[in-house]
Amino acid sequence: DAGVIQSPRHEVTEMGQEVTLRCKPISGHNSLFWYRQTMMRGLELLIYFNNNVPIDDSGMPEDRFSAKMPNASFSTLKIQPSEPRDSAVYFCASSLNVDSPLHFGNGTRLTVT
Amino acid sequence: QQQVKQSPQSLIVQKGGISIINCAYENTAFDYFPWYQQFPGKGPALLIAIRPDVSEKKEGRFTISFNKSAKQFSLHIMDSQPGDSATYFCAATFNNAGNMLTFGGGTRLMVKP
Numbered sequence: 446d447a448g449v450i451q452s453p454r455h456e457v458t459e460m461g462q463e464v465t466l467r468c469k470p471i472s473g474h475n476s477l478f479w480y481r482q483t484m485m486r487g488l489e490l491l492i493y494f495n496n497n498v499p500i501d502d503s504g505m506p507e508d509r510f511s512a513k514m515p516n517a518s519f520s521t522l523k524i525q526p527s528e529p530r531d532s533a534v535y536f537c538a539s540s541l542n543v544d545s546p547l548h549f550g551n552g553t554r555l556t557v558t
Numbered sequence: 559q560q561q562v563k564q565s566p567q568s569l570i571v572q573k574g575g576i577s578i579i580n581c582a583y584e585n586t587a588f589d590y591f592p593w594y595q596q597f598p599g600k601g602p603a604l605l606i607a608i609r610p611d612v613s614e615k616k617e618g619r620f621t622i623s624f625n626k627s628a629k630q631f632s633l634h635i636m637d638s639q640p641g642d643s644a645t646y647f648c649a650a651t652f653n654n655a656g657n658m659l660t661f662g663g664g665t666r667l668m669v670k671p
Contacts, residue, residue, distance in 0.1 A: 449601070476657060478657055478658075487647075487661055487662070487663045487664060488602070488647065488659075488661040488664075489661075490658055490659065490660075493657070493658055501658060536601050536602075538601070538657070540657050543657060544590075544657065545657075546604045546607075547592075547604060547657045547659070548603075548604075549601025549602050549603065550601050551599065551600050551601050552600075552601055
């Protein structure tokens, strides 16, 4: 079991650039979550997919953020254009179904200068 | 609105001592309360969880105590070890929200040898 795989581990970009974060959930897991972690706001849920369908995106900060899950083994979180306040660690997590134990990836640390 | 308040923010305990972390919640609809452990550079990992139909749950050295009337729950780590040094997060959700977790702000635990 390789766990949830996120890439890249670190991303440094300039304000205004597009950033794409990637996630491969655990095989067979039907639910996928994107969380963001900052010192100020802690861990926040951004969006959640069930069977590749976005179920709740109420945590997505604004229209600059978008997430897709084109198939059961891949999801992306895109920020366009990026801003310094988007700097955070972004975690992807998956679970067998919506209320099974949640497995987090090791995160992508994003720095926007 | 911070629906789950966690204290203390940081905690230093001697090896062999008891570590106690407290959380309080506001939403009475919450009915699942997990604790997560996070090491530097890693994603949070589920440690132990409780539902409000019991007042205590124990797994090895880790115990959750739950007080429904006070809307509080706590994590006790018995015989704390240096390897327990990590950040601990409490969280809460309700039945049909599954893993759409509301996290506490985290407690950074250091266990001194």
